[in-house]
Amino acid sequence: MKKVKILNNTAETKKKTGISRLLEIAGEKRGLLILSGILSVISTILMFVPFAAVYFIVAELLKNAANPALSDMALIRQWGLWAILSLLGSLIFLYGGTMASHIAAFRILYSLRIRLAQHLAKLPMGYHTRQSSGAIKKTLELSVEKIEGFIAHQLPDLIGAVALPVIMLGTMFTLDRSMALACAVPIIAAYLLQSIVFYGEKGKAAMKQHHDALEQMNAAGVEYVRGMPAVKVFGLTAKTFLSFHHAITDFRDWAVEYTKFCKRPYIIFMTILTSILSFILPVGILLLSRQPDNQAFALTFMLFLVLAPGLSVPMMKLMYLGGNMRLISEGVERIDNIFAQKPVVEPEVPKTPKSYSIEFDHVSFSYDNQDAATRSEALTCVAFSAKEKEMTALVGPSGSGKSTIANLIPRFWDVTSGSIRIGGVDIREMGTEKLMEIVSFVFQDVHLFYDTIEENIRMGRRDATAAQVIEAAKAACCHEFIERLPQGYQTKIGEGGTYLSGGEAQRVAIARAILKNSPILVLDEATAFADPENEAKIQEGLRTLIRGKTVIIIAHRLSTIREADQILVVDGGQIVETGKCEDLVKQKGLYHRMWEAHMDAGAWALSKDQKTKVVNAS
Structure with missing residues (x-):
């Protein structure tokens, strides 16, 4: 008998993980995700236009600081209009990107659950007896729901959160490399710290423990509800039903330990990101002291002071999205573990019996x-x-x-x-x-x-x-x-x-x-x-x-x-x-x-x- 090809077999799933594997799961919905990403990038670029407008308006006013009446008011009005239109355009493109990501997310959610249900139905009963119904339920519901939420809401945010700092830092390096480096160094240091802590072996192990503890708690909860008649008869409570109580306390203990594990790196990360101005100010003041009459540099320095705090917002968003990405990666892995299970082998040419002995x-x-x-x-x-x-x-x-x-x-x-x-x-x-x-x-x-x-x-x-x-x-x-x-x-x-x-x-x-x-x-x-x-x-x-x-x-x-x-x-x-x-x-x-x-x-x-x-x- 010829063995059927198993959807998403183990050899294939080991090649890709995380976002790349998520895009592979998206399949034919990938076009909507790409459209969502393009619209989100356009929205981000348009959001940067008001900053540019402020820069050129201030430059025009500084150029005629001695006599503001000589300022080109038509140019100022034009940049003001561009700022308003770009802001409106940014919102429209953001809406379009969000709609595309939501449509893709709901279609992926439907498709993924159907495929999982069909695959589970093809697996031998031995798999279902080995696996707790709570663990399977968690994968079918929570893991798939988190993927849907990530695609619908956080993927456009992720693209925007990456695109905005790239555009801002690119502009900064074009204007002044020294201050741009002063701005980039704390960002690189903060994310290097986050990568070492959360994407290292300890961070991955902690995320796996989170899913394991959650699965055990789900399985024990299902057992507790199913056994409610016995629970009532013997006067048990959630605390005296030991397997359920232990699962809850294990999850609580994990949460406390993980909080302790994250506390110090999180504080350092937040302190660095919210202190970008502390790195720019000394460099800018030093450079300005060497050329106090350089009006162009003073204008550039002012722009950096305006832009720098704006870098903290997308950077923090990336941090939160990074945490969700770890959850998504673990959820995708558990979905792949189900797809990797071999279904009952089907014959290439099925035979039909002539009698029913x-x-x-x-x-x-x-x-x-x-x-x-x-x-x-x-x-x-x-x-x-x-x-x-x-x-x-x-x-x-x-x-x-x-x-x-x-x-x-x-x-x-x-x-x-x-x-x-x-x-x-x-x-x-x-x-x-x-x-x-x-x-x-x-x-x-x-x-x-x-x-x-x-x-x-x-x-x-x-x-x-x-x-x-x-x-x-x-x-x-x-x-x-x-x-x-x-x-x-x-x-x-x-x-x-x-x-x-x-x-x-x-x-x-x-x-x-x-x-x-x-x-x-x-x-x-x-x-x-x-x-x-x-x-x-x-x-x-x-x-x-x-x-x-x-x-x-x-x-x-x-x-x-x-x-x-x-x-x-x-x-x-x-x-x-x-x-x-x-x-x-x-x-x-x-x-x-x-x-x-x-x-x-x-x-x-x-x-x-x-x-x-x-x-x-x-």
Whole structure:
């Protein structure tokens, strides 16, 4: 099979970092960013015109200081008009540059999130189990948001903050090199100090710690919110929920240490930048004392005194933008880390099975397959066949490998060795889209999205009509309770206090699978925790769902699989027994012990007079 090219692979992303990588991510939106930059430069140049106007007006007045009436008033008015027009033009070009950067930013934000979501959907489940949802959420939301904010607001400022000092210093060097050097030396010294401190190894390490601490706090916060029922029951608070408390205190400690790390360099930097006049004044006074009658130099000296304080503003802006650039660079790196993850390999020429039987051919699998020396196999040499349109049940103790077998069929993970075939075709030679078309999965833990009931069911088939959705709901025995909801099928889950019980949610999931109508169904038994009323409704929906399909069912209640065509008993990652229910009971093996425990559990009841024997079904 040919491996697909991975978007933004590791070899490519290592070549570029920071702004250059950000521009690469911008892709086709780079033209808008260039336009924004050009407009920002023009705006900056126009902003310098009023300074030039002041210079020429003062020069004209000084030339006729003895008799101001002789001054060329037309020239003065002309420069005054140019100053006003250039200021207005500067604002117009600044607005245009800001609009271009905002449009580019929003398009990049949309494109980047779509690409990230699509790439995450293509990654194997192993990546999602290794990564905390809080860390992924931070990258998808905060890192992308910061990039959007940087492009929309700070990139035009950055270009202007670079262009203005370059223009001003260029003009200064043209007028007088000595005073221009006196102006440039403190700026160079201040930024050299900032580069050494913040862009050195310690500065980069501190920024990485910031993102790590923020990710840990996000992950712990998500866990705290998700575990709110347990938090309430056990009377926990943010302080007693230790992982959350530790994550917050770690972030606080990092912030304090980073503040101490930045304090002294920041003070020195600010002192130097705000003291540019202190460097110019001695040089200017010294030069003026040598030629006190030089009116032209006096005028130049005055211009330097006017321009020098104006250099501090863009320089300070560059400092703040530099801090944000470090955050952006780290965020871009984390986005690239997601893009660098290898997705499930797609075949060059996908194959389509002619039938829907399932065959495991000596399959071995390990969840932790990155370190061959330490990994432990979840499945070892599993081999069986599930015939088309028949039900195959998987039973066994907790942790025996039942769910692993089921999860390998829709290729949530790739096998370590061996192969899985559907209709004689290796699932790795089928396209993921086609595989998802022919396999439906009903999980025990149902996830309903924050959307209408109709859209949650329509996820099974996006082109389904409203009538088909209702038909599927009726087959799953959930039409009646949906009709009782405030807006019926248009009721949004979670909105206005509308929540479904576990059994109702399970029936919606079954309706989703009925609508999809895939020929293969992988079913993690839906009635495991249902009450009697919901269990009857769910069983009725399941009978409709499994009709004429190849079914793999993970059984928790052995009574629900008595009619299965084949029962596979899984223990320790291996299939230890195979057969029908009656045959397996007679074998006096693991299934027999589980059946006895199941019968004992069915007769279990609370009693005031005697202790009840609790039988472990595993």
